Amino acid sequence: MADNFLEAYGKETSRDVGTRTMNYFRELFSLEMPLGRMMKMMPGMIKFATASKDTREDLFKFMPQMMPMMKQAFTGKKEE
Amino acid sequence: MLEQVKDWDDDFYEKFKPIAMGFVNEAEKCLQCGKCTGQCPAAAVTPSYNPRKIIRDLVNGNLKRVLSSVELWQCFFCSGCFSVCPMDINFPFFVFMFRLAAMNEGYGWEDVKQLEGYAEKDYLRKGITVSTFERNPEVVETIGDISKIRMEAGLPPERKVSDRGLAEINMISDLSGMTSFMKKIGGVELLDCKTCNDEQAKRCKTKPLPSKVGKIKTKLRFYNYGEPGGKAHAEA
Numbered sequence: 525m526a527d528n529f530l531e532a533y534g535k536e537t538s539r540d541v542g543t544r545t546m547n548y549f550r551e552l553f554s555l556e557m558p559l560g561r562m563m564k565m566m567p568g569m570i571k572f573a574t575a576s577k578d579t580r581e582d583l584f585k586f587m588p589q590m591m592p593m594m595k596q597a598f599t600g601k602k603e604e
Numbered sequence: 605m606l607e608q609v610k611d612w613d614d615d616f617y618e619k620f621k622p623i624a625m626g627f628v629n630e631a632e633k634c635l636q637c638g639k640c641t642g643q644c645p646a647a648a649v650t651p652s653y654n655p656r657k658i659i660r661d662l663v664n665g666n667l668k669r670v671l672s673s674v675e676l677w678q679c680f681f682c683s684g685c686f687s688v689c690p691m692d693i694n695f696p697f698f699v700f701m702f703r704l705a706a707m708n709e710g711y712g713w714e715d716v717k718q719l720e721g722y723a724e725k726d727y728l729r730k731g732i733t734v735s736t737f738e739r740n741p742e743v744v745e746t747i748g749d750i751s752k753i754r755m756e757a758g759l760p761p762e763r764k765v766s767d768r769g770l771a772e773i774n775m776i777s778d779l780s781g782m783t784s785f786m787k788k789i790g791g792v793e794l795l796d797c798k799t800c801n802d803e804q805a806k807r808c809k810t811k812p813l814p815s816k817v818g819k820i821k822t823k824l825r826f827y828n829y830g831e832p833g834g835k836a837h838a839e840a
C-alpha cells in the first residue's frame with residue numbers, strides 16, 4: 525500500500541488529475557439533457573404525480589415549461 | 605519521493621472558474637494572510653488543517669495533494685473564513701466542490717458513507733432534514749437525545765412533514781440525482797449505540813471502506829498538510 529499521495533498517484537501528474545476533474549465537473553454541471561438523464565428523472569415525476577390529486581395537477585401545470593426540455597432529450601436537438 | 609512543481613496544473617483554476625457558474629470568488633487574489641486559518645475552529649483542534657494552504661494548492665493546481673488529503677474533509681462549513689477574508693474568498697464553497705472531485709478520485713468515501721442510513725431512513729422516507737438521533741454518547745448522557753429535548757419543549761419527538769412536502773422532497777431528490785447518489789453510497793448502516801449488540805459494536809468500530817462505489821475504486825486518504833509529501837494514512 526502506498527505510503528503517501530505521491531506514491532498513490534504514481535506516474536500521474538496533477539495535470540492528468542486536473543483533466544479528469546474538469547471532465548467530471550463538466551459532466552456534473554452540464555445543462556444539456558441527454559435521454560439517459562431524462563429517463564433518470566422519470567421515476568421522480570411519476571412518484572410525484574401519483575402521490576395525490578393536488579401534486580398531479582401541479583405537475584401538469586408545469587408541463588408546458590418541461591416540453592422543450594423533453595423534446596431536446598428525445599430528438600437530441602436543442603430548440604432555438 | 606519529492607513533490608515536483610512541474611507536476612502542478614497551472615491552468616486548472618482558470619478552466620475551473622467558468623464551470624463553477626460564477627459562485628467562485630477570485631481565489632487567485634488570496635493574500636496568503638492566514639486570517640482564515642487563524643479563526644478557523646477546525647484548524648484550532650486539528651493542527652494539520654490549514655485553509656490557507658489548501659487555497660494555495662487549488663490556485664497552483666496542486667490537485668494530487670488537495671484531493672487525496674484528509675484535511676479537505678475537516679472543514680464543517682461554518683463560513684468563518686469567508687467572513688474574515690479581506691479578499692472575500694468563499695473557501696467553504698471550494699471545499700464543497702473539491703470534495704465532489706475527491707470522491708470522483710476515490711477519496712473520502714468513508715466519511716460520506718456514514719450518511720447513508722440517515723439519507724434513506726429519515727430524509728427520503730420521512731422528509732426529516734435534521735436527524736433527531738444523537739449518536740454522541742457524551743451528549744446523550746448529559747443532554748439526552750434530541751427527540752427527548754423536543755418532547756420536553758412540547759413538540760412531537762420528530763418533525764412531521766406533510767405528505768405533499770414529502771412528495772416534493774422525493775421528486776427534487778430524484779430529479780437532481782440525489783436519490784441515485786444516496787443509493788450508490790449504500791452499504792454501511794447507521795448503528796444505534798443504545799440497542800446494538802457486541803457484533804454490531806465491533807463492526808461499528810472497524811467500519812470497512814468498500815473497495816468500490818459504483819465504478820469508482822475507493823482509496824485511503826493521507827495527512828497531506830502535516831509534512832511535505834504527506835505522512836501517514838488516515839484511519840478508515
Ligand code: SF4
Binds near residue numbers: 639659689690
Ligand atoms: S483570509 Fe482570505 S486572503 Fe487571507 S489567506 Fe485566507 S483566503 Fe487568503
Ligand code: SF4
Binds near residue numbers: 643644683
Ligand atoms: S468554513 Fe471550514 S475552513 Fe472556514 S472557518 Fe469554518 S471550518 Fe474553517
